[in-house]
Amino acid sequence: MTEKRPVLVLTEADDITADMVITELNRRDVPVVRFNPADIGEDLVISARFGTCPALVVGQVRTPSRTADVAQVRSVYWRRPEWPTFPHLPADDSRFAAAQVRHGLGGTLYALGDPLWVNHPLRVAAADYKPAQLALARRLGFAIPPTLVTNDPDEAREFVHAQGQAISKTLRWTPYTRDGVPVTGWADPVTAAEIDDSVRVAPHLFQARVDKVADVRVLIAGRHTFAVRIDSDLLDWRKDYSALTYTVQHLPDRVARGLHACLNRLDLVSGSFDLAVDRTGDYWWLELNPNGQWGWLETETDLPMAAAFADLLAQGDPR
Known part of the structure; x- marks a missing residue:
């Protein structure tokens, strides 16, 4: 047919x-x-x-x-x-x-x-670099945690010590097994004493820990913006989905505009953003996943995310 x-x-x-x-x-x-x-x-x-x-x-x-x-x-x-x-x-x-x-x-x-691409793979690849995301977020007026990308262990120890509380996370997720068991990389606490010369092998990302009260996952599909507050006691909420509670969130206009501006700059029509909210209510940029998961959030909140994607794909018009 x-x-x-x-x-x-x-x-x-x-x-x-x-x-x-x-x-x-x-x-x-x-x-x-x-x-x-x-x-x-x-x-x-x-x-x-x-x-x-x-x-x-x-x-x-x-x-x-x-x-x-x-x-x-x-x-x-x-x-x-x-x-x-x-x-x-x-x-x-x-x-x-x-x-x-x-x-x-x-x-x-x-x-x-x-055709409209949601999203074009070449644009996804270009947008998937965390250091470039951080620079763009700063350019757009977002608060970003102080961050160091380095393979110099001395500089890494100095940076982590200066932050008081710091984390490390992967620059790029890749399939990985250890002793035949699949493992993944989380955002984990790190101290200066834990940093050794193995850092020299490849660049690592070290970041000041945001004193957050909640995480916010934001999905944008064309003109539609969906924000969900994720409450937990976890540094990285992905570690235990059973420990999470979800609340539909209304973003401040300036935050929503900034996220749409980010996608426009990257020539994307959709993206999943991870933000953190601190004790004063300010939003911090953590990262963008140009092709992030969102299906479970629709199930948890009844937000019409799939319908938004269907509208976008059916019309072939991102705006």
Whole structure:
């Protein structure tokens, strides 16, 4: 079945958040073609031609049940796609084949001129650097915790000691296992005495600890802004979701405007922001996740987040 003006949804097989948005699109009778780049082969076929007609690109993306005319795509929801790794091939062949998929399938999608991207992966990649986020946040008038990025252990010890209370956190999350067990990086307290020469191996992020009373997760989808206050006794609330309580929050206008301005500067139409509120009620910027999770927040608060994404993707207009 060739869909007319479909929304492309690129994500992994088990993605409850994407399911929520697709359900809302179905309610609007908006055709959806969902696929995962890792399924390239019999379950996913790309065929695109360039320079053969007045259109910049013509062709199709085909799955076993749906076909999308690439010239008719109205929007692309870039959720959590997985790229193939070809483990059955020799290492060099695997790397070669994976690169061809990224540049063939990905490159064809990037060549499409008209669709709205939520969000474009190249814009996501550019926005995903924490040091650059901090500089932009400061430029936009947000309070940011004093932060040091360094692989100099002496400077790290001096900085941490000067802050009184400090934390460390990863500059970028990556899949990681230890003794075969998946682990993740949290924002954790750190003291000067804990810093040793292993810091020299790679840059680390050290930051003054905000004397917060609550966290706030803010989701923006086009014109829609959803803010949820997260109360807990945790430094990093992600460590224990069962310990959290949620309250719908109204952001001060200047904070909301600043977050929208941030997305505009980064050429994004959606993003999940982590803020902290201190004892005086001031908001502190912590970080931006250009493609953050939000599905559980809709379940907890009944905020119409999926509907906002569906509206955005159906209209193909971020503003």
